[in-house]
Amino acid sequence: MAQDHTQGIGTRCVQAGYTPGNGEPRQIPIVQSTTFKYDTGAGMGALFDLEAEGYFYTRLQNPTNDYVAGKICALEGGTAAMLTSSGQAANFFSVFNICECGGHVVASSAIYGGTFNLLAHTMAKMGIQTTFVSPDCSDEELEAAFKPNTKCVLGETIANPALAVLDIDRFAKAAHNHGVPLIVDNTFPTPVNCRPIEWGADIVTHSTTKYMDGHGTAVGGAIVDSGNFDWMAHADKFPGLTTPDESYHGIVYAERFGQGGAFITKATSQLMRDFGSIQSPQHAFYLNLGLESLHVRMPQHCANGMALAEFLSNHPKVESVSYPNLPGDKYYDLAKKYLPNGGCGVVSFCVTGGRATAERVMAALRLCAIETHVADARTCCLHPASTTHRQMSDEELMAAGVAPGMIRLSCGLENTEDLLSDVAQALEQA
Numbered sequence: 001m002a003q004d005h006t007q008g009i010g011t012r013c014v015q016a017g018y019t020p021g022n023g024e025p026r027q028i029p030i031v032q033s034t035t036f037k038y039d040t041g042a043g044m045g046a047l048f049d050l051e052a053e054g055y056f057y058t059r060l061q062n063p064t065n066d067y068v069a070g071k072i073c074a075l076e077g078g079t080a081a082m083l084t085s086s087g088q089a090a091n092f093f094s095v096f097n098i099c100e101c102g103g104h105v106v107a108s109s110a111i112y113g114g115t116f117n118l119l120a121h122t123m124a125k126m127g128i129q130t131t132f133v134s135p136d137c138s139d140e141e142l143e144a145a146f147k148p149n150t151k152c153v154l155g156e157t158i159a160n161p162a163l164a165v166l167d168i169d170r171f172a173k174a175a176h177n178h179g180v181p182l183i184v185d186n187t188f189p190t191p192v193n194c195r196p197i198e199w200g201a202d203i204v205t206h207s208t209t210k211y212m213d214g215h216g217t218a219v220g221g222a223i224v225d226s227g228n229f230d231w232m233a234h235a236d237k238f239p240g241l242t243t244p245d246e247s248y249h250g251i252v253y254a255e256r257f258g259q260g261g262a263f264i265t266k267a268t269s270q271l272m273r274d275f276g277s278i279q280s281p282q283h284a285f286y287l288n289l290g291l292e293s294l295h296v297r298m299p300q301h302c303a304n305g306m307a308l309a310e311f312l313s314n315h316p317k318v319e320s321v322s323y324p325n326l327p328g329d330k331y332y333d334l335a336k337k338y339l340p341n342g343g344c345g346v347v348s349f350c351v352t353g354g355r356a357t358a359e360r361v362m363a364a365l366r367l368c369a370i371e372t373h374v375a376d377a378r379t380c381c382l383h384p385a386s387t388t389h390r391q392m393s394d395e396e397l398m399a400a401g402v403a404p405g406m407i408r409l410s411c412g413l414e415n416t417e418d419l420l421s422d423v424a425q426a427l428e429q430a
């Protein structure tokens, strides 16, 4: 995928990934077909052997998905990318592609509840152990988390819902010192506000369900490879990429597809083949519509987030506010470094009176709807302790930065004054 990285982020949002030829459709075609026709069996056989490039079955690849993956690849500044059926699938694939039974992961403890469950419980059952470290841990603590069988480090640029900012530079250096890649889930800031690859991340993942779609339309995910990690230099750690794959007649991914293509080709040809978590072409089309305005929407989400954070930080019924771009926030310095143009529209705050008051505030909101969602055009809110994070013990909750009285409010694209007056009247009533 040749990308023009000199273009502005907005131009890439609108135009990257698909360039129609003369007389071809202006909007990306939805290739609503499960399969593709070939003239000879031998021609199709070459695809099965990964000797030729092309489409043969939509469980592995579809042109519509590839146009959109190409756009996300250009936005993040990567060398290859793929879409998945969900953000969960993206994070699972990104880890499992290089970390199998007997492997070990170092992960930030401040991550999305679903990713925490995936690593702490489901992947543990597959024989993959995870050591969680606070994103604020000391260099010594981070160092101590690594083991000889560590295969990757994982964190979120802005953690959902704790809103901790990952020191990407520091985590990347630690990962690289141990010969493993850093995987960063960049869902919240999107590449409009932060491009983790520029700070040393090797693999970037997304729940495209959030801002990228942005309209609450389609669940989806994406994985982008920076092409910067030298698998061959650490061949003993990553045999899946550096030794023959018997399910493809002995192909060695890192040799055949190079540093820039090996990771995504392996994830597509093994994991998509076997797990089948493909995004539907129809969803990819919706996702692309969202991406076309991502650079226009993000500043408004951020402006609303900042206005709400400022309002809440001066409110007597509010104990604490987390918003990385708010001066005085614990993560303000990291936000200045990694998110100088804004982070996201999500604000977390704790009301005085804990869980009970939080529930009353939620019930009194009119414009802000209670939803298990964030990053939508419409403002929505959630009480994590009783919903997304309810499987966690109190200790795990605190480690993930989730207090019982915390409300996560995702500012949409409404007029700022309407949003503020809704929150004001809800706090007044509670």
Ligand SMILES: *Cc1c(COP(=O)(O)O)cnc(C)c1O
Binding pocket: 086, 087, 088, 089, 091, 112, 114, 115, 156, 160, 185, 187, 188, 206, 207, 208, 209, 210, 219, 220, 221
């Ligand atoms: C929502 C979310 C996910 C999971 O994505 P789905 O599309 O819901 O599967 C992963 N990471 C982060 C940061 C998220 O916000």
